[in-house]
Amino acid sequence: MDFDISNNIRTLSGTSRLAGVMGWPVAHSKSPRLQGYWLAKHGIDGSYMPLPVAPENFASAVKSLRDLGFAGVNVTIPHKQAVFDVCDELSVRAQRIGAVNTVTFAPDGKILGDNTDGFGFIENLRQSTPEIDFTSSPAMILGAGGACRAIIVSLLDENCPEIRLLNRTKSRAQALADDVNDPRIQVIDWNQAHHCLDDAALLVNTTSLGMIGQPPLEIDLAGLAAQAIVTDIVYAPLKTGLLAQAEAQGNRIVDGLGMLLHQARPGFHRWFGVDPAVTSELRDFVLASAQE
Numbered sequence: 001m002d003f004d005i006s007n008n009i010r011t012l013s014g015t016s017r018l019a020g021v022m023g024w025p026v027a028h029s030k031s032p033r034l035q036g037y038w039l040a041k042h043g044i045d046g047s048y049m050p051l052p053v054a055p056e057n058f059a060s061a062v063k064s065l066r067d068l069g070f071a072g073v074n075v076t077i078p079h080k081q082a083v084f085d086v087c088d089e090l091s092v093r094a095q096r097i098g099a100v101n102t103v104t105f106a107p108d109g110k111i112l113g114d115n116t117d118g119f120g121f122i123e124n125l126r127q128s129t130p131e132i133d134f135t136s137s138p139a140m141i142l143g144a145g146g147a148c149r150a151i152i153v154s155l156l157d158e159n160c161p162e163i164r165l166l167n168r169t170k171s172r173a174q175a176l177a178d179d180v181n182d183p184r185i186q187v188i189d190w191n192q193a194h195h196c197l198d199d200a201a202l203l204v205n206t207t208s209l210g211m212i213g214q215p216p217l218e219i220d221l222a223g224l225a226a227q228a229i230v231t232d233i234v235y236a237p238l239k240t241g242l243l244a245q246a247e248a249q250g251n252r253i254v255d256g257l258g259m260l261l262h263q264a265r266p267g268f269h270r271w272f273g274v275d276p277a278v279t280s281e282l283r284d285f286v287l288a289s290a291q292e
């Protein structure tokens with residue numbers, strides 16, 4: 001069979017926009033596939049690369065990318081805190097969340113840090129359940145890690161009236177609440193979850209429980225109001241035990257893949273000039289990477 005090489009060559013021009021994701025390791029990251037899809041969809045002259053960078057090289061690598069003319073980078077584990085010190089300016093939400101996942105290089109060379117995890121969380125819920133109202137009822141959040149903090153800050157910014165925060169290690173939840181310092185956050189004992197379900201409009205799992213290879217999240221959802229929405233930031237599996245249990249009792253569920261997809265939008269928009277859409281075709285494309 002003839003091989004038409006012209007169909008398979010993708011070249012970059014001298015003015016290509018360049019971006020990537022820095023992590024250590026980074027091979028598991030879905031971001032190159034996700035951003036690559038949008039680049040192809042919009043016919044953009046650009047590239048988004050996986051960039052494995054060891055912690056000791058992190059600061060110099062960021063500055064080198066800037067000097068090479070990159071538009072920006074995403075930053076993932078273990079660099080989300082270190083990047084804080086490299087940035088010249090931080091968005092208000094990055095300061096409040098205490099971590100950066102999206103870096104943009106300004107024309108004057110300044111390194112600008114932002115955190116789009118909370119944006120991704122809210123946008124995912126809005127797209128999946130357009131009728132959602134964050135302002136009228138309490139939200140219940142399980143966990144106390146980095147993703148949890150981004151979610152709490154974003155819910156407070158959406159005028160959520162009360163956040164019930166439960167973590168196995170209560171002192172971590174208390175430290176997070178003290179740090180965010182908003183009277184709407186109530187720290188509750190981990191084993192009291194079933195007592196504070198009945199008037200919650202939203203239940204969020206931000207722990208690693210329920211992820212492939214981790215123990216299940218054991219929670220009795222019987223007291224949950226019928227109209228409450230349940231979401232999980234775990235997306236492997238896509239339908240966690242928590243989501244299956246909630247669905248079985250008639251609650252609306254939102255899986256965690258959408259948060260990953262939506263959090264990528266602000267970076268793509270800034271670097272490549274288009275606010276891209278999260279579609280079912282994109283979801284399928286990103287999920288297919290797990291099977292390759």
Ligand code: ATR
Binds near residue numbers: 209
């Ligand atoms: P992140 O990546 O969001 O920063 P992390 O720091 O790894 O997250 O935290 C994982 C979360 O899962 C924590 O809230 C952790 O609870 P602890 O603070 O008590 O460690 C929670 N978690 C992990 N294993 C758990 C288990 N077996 N039971 C209950 N919670 C668990």
